[in-house]
Amino acid sequence: MPKxxxxxxxxxxxxxxxxxxxxxxxxxxxxxGKWRELxxxxxxxxxxxxxxxxxxxxxxxxxxxxxQSLQAHMEHWLQxxxxxxxxGTYTYYRVYTEAYILPVLGHIRLQKLTDAHIQSxxxxxLEDVSANTVRLIHGILRTAxxxxxxxxxxxxxxxxxxxxxxxxxxxxxxxxxEQAQRLLExxxxxxxxxxxxxxxxxxxRQGELLxxxxxxIDFQKATLHVTRSLSYRNPDGTGYEHKVEEPKTASxxxxxxxxxxxxxxxxxxxxxxxxRRLKTPEWEDKGLVFPNDTGGYLWVDPLxxxxxxxxxxxxxxxxxxxxxxxxxxxxxxxMGVNAKVIQERLGHxxxxxxxxxxxHVTESMQLEAITKLDDQFKRSKGGQP
Numbered sequence: 477m478p479k480x481x482x483x484x485x486x487x488x489x490x491x492x493x494x495x496x497x498x499x500x501x502x503x504x505x506x507x508x509g510k511w512r513e514l515x516x517x518x519x520x521x522x523x524x525x526x527x528x529x530x531x532x533x534x535x536x537x538x539x540x541x542x543x544q545s546l547q548a549h550m551e552h553w554l555q556x557x558x559x560x561x562x563x564g565t566y567t568y569y570r571v572y573t574e575a576y577i578l579p580v581l582g583h584i585r586l587q588k589l590t591d592a593h594i595q596s597x598x599x600x601x602l603e604d605v606s607a608n609t610v611r612l613i614h615g616i617l618r619t620a621x622x623x624x625x626x627x628x629x630x631x632x633x634x635x636x637x638x639x640x641x642x643x644x645x646x647x648x649x650x651x652x653x654e655q656a657q658r659l660l661e662x663x664x665x666x667x668x669x670x671x672x673x674x675x676x677x678x679x680x681r682q683g684e685l686l687x688x689x690x691x692x693i694d695f696q697k698a699t700l701h702v703t704r705s706l707s708y709r710n711p712d713g714t715g716y717e718h719k720v721e722e723p724k725t726a727s728x729x730x731x732x733x734x735x736x737x738x739x740x741x742x743x744x745x746x747x748x749x750x751x752r753r754l755k756t757p758e759w760e761d762k763g764l765v766f767p768n769d770t771g772g773y774l775w776v777d778p779l780x781x782x783x784x785x786x787x788x789x790x791x792x793x794x795x796x797x798x799x800x801x802x803x804x805x806x807x808x809x810x811m812g813v814n815a816k817v818i819q820e821r822l823g824h825x826x827x828x829x830x831x832x833x834x835x836h837v838t839e840s841m842q843l844e845a846i847t848k849l850d851d852q853f854k855r856s857k858g859g860q861p
Contacts (some may be wrong), residue, residue, distance in 0.1 A: 487530050490522045501526035537631040547582030553620045563709040576613050591634040607641035614640040638677040649795050652800040662790035670745035671766050679804035679822045682797045686774050687720050700732045708776050718773040728823035737839040805834050
């Protein structure tokens with residue numbers, strides 16, 4: 477018979493196996509009701525393992541799930557996240573996981589994954605991608621491993637003791653007022669004229685503009701209602717498709733007052749669209765303000781190419797479509813428009829986002845304010861400005 481001893485603190489036992497002489501610490505897992513055995517070379521080591529396991533069980537950190545690889549866990553985690561995330565966010569999680577995390581760390585058993593593995597992974601990544609990209613990957617992996625802790629797969633999240641690279645602040649790309657005017661001048665009578673005009677006048681996101689319908693515009697009140705967004709996604713890796721969804725955040729649903737030049741561009745564009753519609757028998761009426769040639773959703777790749785060509789022809793720096801949004805906000809800030817008003821036009825959830833993104837403008841405005849303040853006080857003292 478094997479030599480058996482009761483645990484000092486109860487809740488399990490320690491005994492020596494007769495066959496190979498190994499020591500066994502045995503206890504019941506409260507979450508499953510099943511007995512678990514831990515093996516050790518000495519009696520002292522067996523007691524230490526038992527006490528540690530009972531402590532983890534009391535603290536709620538005892539691992540109760542079966543062992544699996546990081547890849548198996550990440551794939552299951554992505555399936556769960558698919559139910560709660562928007563297509564855009566889910567796609568970015570899936571693509572970064574499959575492109576970067578799984579090829580290097582996927583084979584490692586989840587319970588064997590250490591902070592040293594992850595830190596070395598980040599160091600190697602920095603040779604090929606930017607620090608900001610590594611930080612994005614770190615955010616995905618940290619969140620996935622936090623889920624592993626909640627699901628009792630691992631006791632602690634190794635990402636918590638890993639140091640990601642410092643974020644590098646990117647220079648914001650935008651057009652000045654004079655450059656924006658040059659772009660619109662070059663786009664006169666072009667099929668993108670109205671789209672670019674509205675982008676610069678409202679600061680709307682690309683998806684919000686491409687999902688815009690004529691029923692969203694109130695010409696009498698000179699307002700525009702943002703209620704939906706068009707995404708161009710490949711969430712499951714099976715092919716790209718258009719999808720109309722809720723805007724990015726609750727604050728993204730908003731009403732934007734329109735200036736006269738934007739209203740005039742919309743009215744002109746509507747007449748042109750009606751004429752084109754009459755000449756197109758296969759027209760698909762979705763009520764879109766900015767459809768493709770047959771009334772359906774506009775694909776973004778041709779849009780980007782046409783924008784690039786217009787910028788080059790106008791002698792302007794090549795920027796992304798999203799940078800028109802930055803341009804709209806920068807122009808308004810430079811004109812002295814209140815940041816709260818700009819926040820509401822852009823649909824930012826907090827004014828701190830607006831001020832954080834466009835701090836370059838507010839800094840120059842601060843310098844301008846100081847100069848004006850200095851001039852005023854010099855005048856009040858009879859000095860020379």
